[in-house]
Amino acid sequence: MFKQFLNSTRCLLQTAALAGAVFFTVGALAQADGVRPEFMDSTQQWLDKAVAGNLPSGSSPLRMEITVGELDSRLRLAPCARVEPYLPPGTRLWGKTRLGLRCLEGSAKWNVFLPVTIKAYGQAWVVKGQVSAGAALTQDDVMEAEVDWAEQREAIISNPDQWLGQVANRALTSGQALRQGMIRPAQVFRAGAQIRVQVQGAGFEITSDGQALSAGVVGQPARVKMGNGHVMSGEVLDSRTVRLEI
Numbered sequence: 001m002f003k004q005f006l007n008s009t010r011c012l013l014q015t016a017a018l019a020g021a022v023f024f025t026v027g028a029l030a031q032a033d034g035v036r037p038e039f040m041d042s043t044q045q046w047l048d049k050a051v052a053g054n055l056p057s058g059s060s061p062l063r064m065e066i067t068v069g070e071l072d073s074r075l076r077l078a079p080c081a082r083v084e085p086y087l088p089p090g091t092r093l094w095g096k097t098r099l100g101l102r103c104l105e106g107s108a109k110w111n112v113f114l115p116v117t118i119k120a121y122g123q124a125w126v127v128k129g130q131v132s133a134g135a136a137l138t139q140d141d142v143m144e145a146e147v148d149w150a151e152q153r154e155a156i157i158s159n160p161d162q163w164l165g166q167v168a169n170r171a172l173t174s175g176q177a178l179r180q181g182m183i184r185p186a187q188v189f190r191a192g193a194q195i196r197v198q199v200q201g202a203g204f205e206i207t208s209d210g211q212a213l214s215a216g217v218v219g220q221p222a223r224v225k226m227g228n229g230h231v232m233s234g235e236v237l238d239s240r241t242v243r244l245e246i
Helices: 002-019 038-052
Strands: 063-068 080-086 095-106 111-127 142-148 187-189 194-201 204-212 221-226 231-238 241-245
Touching: 038 063, 038 080, 038 095, 038 111, 187 231, 194 221, 221 241
Parallel strands: 194 241
Antiparallel strands: 063 111, 080 095, 095 111, 111 142, 194 204, 204 221, 221 231, 231 241
């Protein structure tokens, strides 16, 4: 559910920004010393509205916070009647990013970039001790805590089924939220091991013995040699079972 909400939030923000349907009408935009341009407040309001419009009623799995930074103090912008926000190519409204602002109606057209930070606080699985590289994760290795999902670009792993029993790709330290790229499926048998093969077809299922010709990782394909000498490939179900579909 968290992942679905997260993806939908990102899509809304990107769509709203790219649509270019919202313009800010401002007067003098010169960056006088110590003076904050009027469009800065409008930009903050626009971003807040874009996020709030996608939050479900009642409690939300993610608590969004948006912070608009400051333009370069050396800029001197000419007055502009319409300022349009947009997302530069290759960027997204997530984490530390930037928002483009361009003058559409003014004595001099200009285009600037505004630093923006978007945080998304929600529950996640966090390492509560030290986990060595190559060690399999257990329930005792993690706990639930609120973290900023947008702090890093890698997606949060929110479903326990996706990390329980998985192997750490590198040493994990206390306080780290589990994210994609930090873990991988564990190897459950080696090449040469005797395994059980479930053969499934249209209206039938049989079980036979076989020999693994490649290492087995749950959910991944493995090559097996059947009793009749035929070599086939199937999905690893557990530490001694491979499923073949014919």
